[in-house]
Amino acid sequence: xxxxxxLSRLWSFAEYGSFREEEFTLSPSDERHIDTDTPExxxxxxxxxxxxxxxxxxxxxxxxxxVEIFQRLYRVAAVFICFTLIGVLLAVVAFLxxxxxxDNPAVNEVPERYVAGxxxxxxxxxxxxxxxxxxxxxDTLGExxxxxxxxxxxxxxxxxxxxxxxxxCLPDPEMTGEDMDFEPNSDLILRKAAKILxxxxxxxxxxxxxxxTSSPGGGFSGGALMGAGVILNSVAFGFSRTERxxxxxxYHIVKTACLTVYALxxxxxxxxxxxxIYDHVWLGVPGGIVSGGLILPINIAVGFEVACTMYCFxxxxxxxxx
Amino acid sequence: MPEFxxxxxTNYYETGAVVIFGxxxxxxxMHRNLLKKIIGLNFxxxxxxxxxxxxxxxxxxxxPIITDGDADxxxxxNPIPTGLVLTGxxxxxxxxxxxxxxxxxxxxxxxxxxxxxxxxxxxxERD
Numbered sequence: 001x002x003x004x005x006x007l008s009r010l011w012s013f014a015e016y017g018s019f020r021e022e023e024f025t026l027s028p029s030d031e032r033h034i035d036t037d038t039p040e041x042x043x044x045x046x047x048x049x050x051x052x053x054x055x056x057x058x059x060x061x062x063x064x065x066x067v068e069i070f071q072r073l074y075r076v077a078a079v080f081i082c083f084t085l086i087g088v089l090l091a092v093v094a095f096l097x098x099x100x101x102x103d104n105p106a107v108n109e110v111p112e113r114y115v116a117g118x119x120x121x122x123x124x125x126x127x128x129x130x131x132x133x134x135x136x137x138x139d140t141l142g143e144x145x146x147x148x149x150x151x152x153x154x155x156x157x158x159x160x161x162x163x164x165x166x167x168x169c170l171p172d173p174e175m176t177g178e179d180m181d182f183e184p185n186s187d188l189i190l191r192k193a194a195k196i197l198x199x200x201x202x203x204x205x206x207x208x209x210x211x212x213t214s215s216p217g218g219g220f221s222g223g224a225l226m227g228a229g230v231i232l233n234s235v236a237f238g239f240s241r242t243e244r245x246x247x248x249x250x251y252h253i254v255k256t257a258c259l260t261v262y263a264l265x266x267x268x269x270x271x272x273x274x275x276x277i278y279d280h281v282w283l284g285v286p287g288g289i290v291s292g293g294l295i296l297p298i299n300i301a302v303g304f305e306v307a308c309t310m311y312c313f314x315x316x317x318x319x320x321x322x
Numbered sequence: 323m324p325e326f327x328x329x330x331x332t333n334y335y336e337t338g339a340v341v342i343f344g345x346x347x348x349x350x351x352m353h354r355n356l357l358k359k360i361i362g363l364n365f366x367x368x369x370x371x372x373x374x375x376x377x378x379x380x381x382x383x384x385x386p387i388i389t390d391g392d393a394d395x396x397x398x399x400n401p402i403p404t405g406l407v408l409t410g411x412x413x414x415x416x417x418x419x420x421x422x423x424x425x426x427x428x429x430x431x432x433x434x435x436x437x438x439x440x441x442x443x444x445x446x447e448r449d
Contacts, residue, residue, distance in 0.1 A: 078351045086344035093336045094329040100381035102396075107380060111402050112395035119388050127386035127398065132405040139405075143412050150416030157423040215387065220412055286391070306412075313419045317426070 123283030124213040124292040133218075133295040134269070141266045144302055148259055151309045160320035187236070194236030201229035209303040213292035219302025226303065227310025234311075239319065248322040251308050258305040265294050265301075335376035343369030356425045356435045360418060367414040371407045378403030 097104040114135055115127045122130035132140050205225030212218030234242040272279050284291035315322045330337050346365025353359055378400040386401040425435065432440050 082348040089340040099333045111400045115395040125388045127401045154423040
């Protein structure tokens with residue numbers, strides 16, 4: 001800690017944005033041990049003293065004003081950077097091709113190919129569903145894994161095990177583990193509304209998932225709706241009522257099984273495509289519920305995984321466990 | 323009116339998206355509160371989605387849901403940006419949840435959301 005060089009001080013200034021007080025009160029150990037008795041060293045000592053006083057004055061001035069100056073400079077630089085960025089982006093927008101034009105460079109042979117081949121090759125009348133689940137299915141598989149990894153890391157960060165929940169790091173030392181589970185179960189309006197809305201959101205979520213191949217929607221949006229239904233259920237009726245059908249065990253099984261099914265279906269897709277083998281999956285009737293070949297099971301798997309992840313986020317933030 | 327400004331008015335969706343992105347970037351950079359920084363990041367995401375969705379639009383065309391078996395590509399808008407926005411939304415939800423979990427842990431430990439105070443406390447602890 002002692003005898004920090006100017007460079008390391010500057011570094012700490014740049015890194016943390018503030019000097020600390022004790023770095024500038026020169027401690028006795030800072031003085032170099034020079035034998036002042038010999039005459040040839042006497043002038044050296046005086047030079048050193050004057051140097052030190054200048055340095056100490058500069059240091060004390062910095063310790064008084066340095067933080068303030070730095071913060072002011074930081075704000076000025078931040079405003080400057082922000083306005084520069086917005087200006088550069090606006091200049092780029094000014095030179096973009098016109099909005100909605102049919103001759104824009106983004107409208108090339110790729111989207112035309114996707115739209116033209118969607119019904120014939122994937123069986124999905126919704127070209128977006130055909131694109132994200134079949135043509136670019138590998139991308140969407142990675143997306144599902146991102147969601148899975150996020151749920152795992154949130155669980156690693158927020159999960160509380162055992163009876164001593166958050167013991168030692170509670171904001172209020174009098175707050176006990178039971179407070180995390182405390183839920184006022186007296187809101188009549190919320191419960192009556194939830195009785196109507198929870199089944200509706202489940203049915204609507206399933207509808208969006210099953211019709212993902214022929215209408216807007218799909219696994220992600222339908223799964224979010226179903227997750228919202230589970231969250232509403234646990235808000236209105238408490239976690240104990242939700243755990244009757246959706247406990248930690250169910251969560252782990254459903255989530256892992258859905259991701260495995262998705263990965264296996266995608267592996268089948270990729271293996272067939274890479275080896276040029278004709279795909280024997282029945283594509284179904286375009287426009288109906290059973291259409292799109294493997295897109296429908298993929299949508300169902302993704303939907304249940306997203307529903308699990310949404311509820312997992314809520315339960316972990318609310319009480320630190322499922 | 324110069325061509326420069328005229329283009330900004332023609333591409334008004336993109337202009338709005340850039341402004342939203344800039345607001346998000348500004349709050350990400352200027353606020354000390356970690357929650358406000360996360361909100362700024364989400365603003366940036368929203369601006370990006372608006373930009374991508376605007377780039378996929380083609381005037382006078384339909385949503386890319388093929389009805390009546392008419393797979394004429396000149397009848398439908400570009401489906402690729404829509405798929406990219408979907409991917410982006412899922413990734414942004416994941417990142418936001420992760421950031422909020424990290425913020426929860428930091429608050430549990432340091433009892434503050436101010437990034438400067440957290441840095442100072444962490445430095446004191448390290449030394």
